[in-house]
Amino acid sequence: MSATCLGDEVQRMALVWLAIGLVGADAAFLPAAQHAAVLAIGLLGGAFAGQILPRRIMVAAETLRAAIVLLPLAAWALGVGSLAILVTTAIALAALRALFDPAMQTIVPIVAPDPLRLRGLNGLLDVTTRTARLAGPALAGALGAVLPVIHLLWLPAAASLASAAVIASLGPRLDPPARASQTTAWSRAVQGWAILRRDRLIRALVLANAVMLAPWSLTLSVGLPLLVTERGLGLPALAVAMGCYGAGDVLGNILASARIPRRPIPQMFAGYLWMGSFLVAMAMAPTLPLMATAALLAGLGGPFFFLQFLATVQSRLQGADLTALLRLRLAIVAGAMMLGAAIGPLPFHALGAAATVVLCGTLIACVGAWGMLRAQRMQRP
Numbered sequence: 252m253s254a255t256c257l258g259d260e261v262q263r264m265a266l267v268w269l270a271i272g273l274v275g276a277d278a279a280f281l282p283a284a285q286h287a288a289v290l291a292i293g294l295l296g297g298a299f300a301g302q303i304l305p306r307r308i309m310v311a312a313e314t315l316r317a318a319i320v321l322l323p324l325a326a327w328a329l330g331v332g333s334l335a336i337l338v339t340t341a342i343a344l345a346a347l348r349a350l351f352d353p354a355m356q357t358i359v360p361i362v363a364p365d366p367l368r369l370r371g372l373n374g375l376l377d378v379t380t381r382t383a384r385l386a387g388p389a390l391a392g393a394l395g396a397v398l399p400v401i402h403l404l405w406l407p408a409a410a411s412l413a414s415a416a417v418i419a420s421l422g423p424r425l426d427p428p429a430r431a432s433q434t435t436a437w438s439r440a441v442q443g444w445a446i447l448r449r450d451r452l453i454r455a456l457v458l459a460n461a462v463m464l465a466p467w468s469l470t471l472s473v474g475l476p477l478l479v480t481e482r483g484l485g486l487p488a489l490a491v492a493m494g495c496y497g498a499g500d501v502l503g504n505i506l507a508s509a510r511i512p513r514r515p516i517p518q519m520f521a522g523y524l525w526m527g528s529f530l531v532a533m534a535m536a537p538t539l540p541l542m543a544t545a546a547l548l549a550g551l552g553g554p555f556f557f558l559q560f561l562a563t564v565q566s567r568l569q570g571a572d573l574t575a576l577l578r579l580r581l582a583i584v585a586g587a588m589m590l591g592a593a594i595g596p597l598p599f600h601a602l603g604a605a606a607t608v609v610l611c612g613t614l615i616a617c618v619g620a621w622g623m624l625r626a627q628r629m630q631r632p
Contacts, residue, residue, distance in 0.1 A: 255313065255351070255410060255411065255414045256379055256380050256382075256383035256387075257383045257386055257387050257390070257406075257410055258320075258406060258407030258408075258409075258410030258411055258414075259348070259383065259387070259407065260383045260386070260387020260388060260390075260391070261387050261390060261391045261394075261403055261404075261406045261407050261410075262320055262344065262403075262404060262406075262407035263387075263472070264387065264388060264391040264403070264486075264489070264490075264493070265391065265400055265401070265403040265404055266281060266323070266337055266340065266341055267281060267282075267472060267473070267476055268395075268400050268476065268486055268489070269323065269332075269337060269400055269401065270334060270337050271473075271476055271477070271480065272400075273333070273334050273337075274334055275477075278473055278476075280334075280338065280592070280593070280596070281334075281337060281338060281341050281472075281592075282341075282468060282469075282472045282473065282588070282592040283589050283592035283593040283595070284338045284341055284342050284345075285341045285342060285344070285345035286345070286468075286585045286586070286588040286589030286592060287342070287585075287589050288341075288342045288343075288345040288346040288349065289345050289346070289348070289349040289581065289582070289585035290582050290585040290586045290589060291346070292346050292349035292350060292582075293349060293578060293579070293581040293582025293583075293585055294582045304426050305354035305355070305358050305426075306354075306358070306418060306419075306421070306423075306426055308350055308351070308354040309351055309354045309355060309415075309418050310415045310418050310419045312347040312348070312350050312351040312354075313347075313351065313411045313412070313414045313415035313418065314411070314412070314415045315343075315347055316344055316347050316348075316407075316408075316411040317407075317408045317409075317411035317412045317415070318408075319340060319343045319344055319347070320340065320344060320404050320407050320408050320411070321404060321405075321408050322336060322339070322340050323336050323337055323340055323401060323404060324401050324402070324404050324405070327401045332401075349581065349585075352581070353577070353578055353581070356577060359372055359376070361426075377504055377554070377557065377558060377561075378501060378504045378505075378508075381497065381500035381501045381503075381504050381553075381554065382497070382501050383497070386494075386497070387493075387497070388489070388490040388491075388492075388493030388494045388497060389490055389494040389497075390406070391403055391486070391490055392486055392487040392488075392489065392490020392491065392494070393487075393490070394406070395485075395486040395487065395490070396486070396487050400486065442572065442575035443575040443576050443578060443579025443580075444579065446568065446572055446575065446576050446579075447576075447579070450567065451629060451630075452516075452563070452567075452629050452630055453563070453564060453567065453568075453576065455622075455625075455629045456519075456560055456563065456564075456629075457576075457579075457580050457583060458583075459520070459523075459618055459621070459622055460556070460560065460580070460584065461580075461583045461584050461586070461587035462587060462614075462618055463523055463556075463614075463615050463618045463619075464584050464587055464588050464591075465587040465588050465590060465591030465592075466591060466610075466611030466612070466614045466615055467526075467530075467553075467611070467615060468588040468591060468592065469588075469591045469592055469595045469607075469611055470530055470608050470611045470612065471493070471496070472592070473592070473595055473599070474534075474599075474604055474607055474608040474611065475489065475492055475493065475496075475533075475546075475608070476489055477599065477604035478492075478533075478534065478542070478604045478605060478608060479492065480604075481603070481604050481605070482539070484539060488539055491539065491543050492533075492539070492542055492543050492546050493546070495543040495544070495546045495547040495550070496546040496547065496549060496550040497550065498547055498550065499546065499547040499548060499549060499550020499551045500550040500551075500553060500554065501550075502550070502551060503522075503550060503551040503552060503553060503554035503555060504554040504558065506551070506554070506555075507522075507554040507555045507558045507559070508554075508558060512559070514626075515559045515562075515563070516559075516622070516626040516629060516630060517622075517623050517626045518555055518559065519555060519556045519559045519560065519622065520556070520618070520619045520620075520621070520622025520623045520626065521552075521555065521619060521623060522551075522552035522553060522554070522555030522556045522619065523552060523556055523615055523616070523618050523619030523622065524552075524616050524619030524620055524623065525548075525549075525551060525552040525555075525619070526549050526550075526551070526552030526553060526612075526615055526616075526619070527549075527552075527612045527613060527614070527615030527616030527617070527618070527619060528612065528616050529545050529546075529548040529549035529551075529552075529612075530545075530549045530608060530611065530612030530615060531608075531609050531612035531613060531616070532545040532548075532549075532612075533545035533546050533549060533608065533612075534604075534605045534606075534608035534609045534612065535605065535609065549612075552619075564576060564577070595607075598610060
């Protein structure tokens with residue numbers, strides 16, 4: 252998991268930086284294509300993935316990712332590098348990631364069947380992802396200072412191969428007990444929608460999360476790199492800013508995990524209000540140190556929502572219902588982020604990077620304020 256997350260961050264930075272070098276603000280179409288792939292897998296592939304052993308899905312996905320991530324390097328070596336190559340690579344990698352993540356979530360209860368250990372493992376997996384947001388940009392920046400950006404892709408390829416080898420070495424101990432399926436593919440596909448219809452709180456949390464993640468993704472995937480570019484800075488500066496956001500993410504995980512809140516729902520949305528406010532400050536910062544400080548403070552907010560979201564759905568759902576809901580959330584979030592990335596070039600061209608990031612941060616803060624005001628109503632049966 253650690254190797255995969257670290258490789259993902261380096262790969263993401265390399266692909267976006269290459270795309271910005273080719274087409275500028277139109278690089279927003281790169282994450283849009285990735286989100287489209289996740290949406291398709293979340294809606295169509297997830298219902299059938301449960302029929303294959305999750306360990307085999309994870310090994311196959313990681314092995315294929317190791318090969319596919321090197322396609323741009325081969326294209327640049329042959330002199331045929333283009334945005335189409337980057338988009339194709341991004342789509343394939345995102346689709347494989349969308350298969351890997353639900354398979355990993357399937358084996359978590361096998362590794363930690365006790366509820367207390369399960370909660371601890373969820374926190375560990377979350378902080379692993381957030382730590383990669385810190386270490387990945389820092390590593391990419393350090394390597395980018397001495398190597399051509401295209402050669403950074405060797406690192407995620409090696410990380411995926413290492414991950415596949417470790418998972419394969421664990422053998423059948425990760426496999427769930429064999430049992431006959433009691434549901435059809437169609438019933439599994441619509442199970443998550445039924446949960447959203449009947450549970451007001453979960454519906455509100457999933458939809459708020461999706462609305463927030465569209466501007467959040469646009470800000471970090473394209474907005475921040477463009478801010479750095481407009482200020483005449485290079486990849487090492489981007490690595491500093493992204494690394495500071497990752498540091499805030501990790502610190503936020505520690506703070507959010509320290510105790511169970513007395514009023515969890517208002518605190519969840521307070522995290523979004525905090526994040527959005529400091530993303531606005533980041534866009535308005537005139538120097539790199541101030542930008543990096545604002546990015547660090549913005550990163551604190553996310554874990555306060557996500558960790559409590561997991562605790563909330565795990566306390567209200569279990570078994571197949573929980574799996575179906577998390578799979579549907581993946582698809583809804585991908586759809587929202589795809590829409591945000593697809594329309595992203597319009598405000599970037601019309602308003603510029605700073606104004607667009609201010610707009611995105613304001614929207615995130617508004618979602619947080621809305622949730623804090625409506626917290627009591629959300630919790631009604």
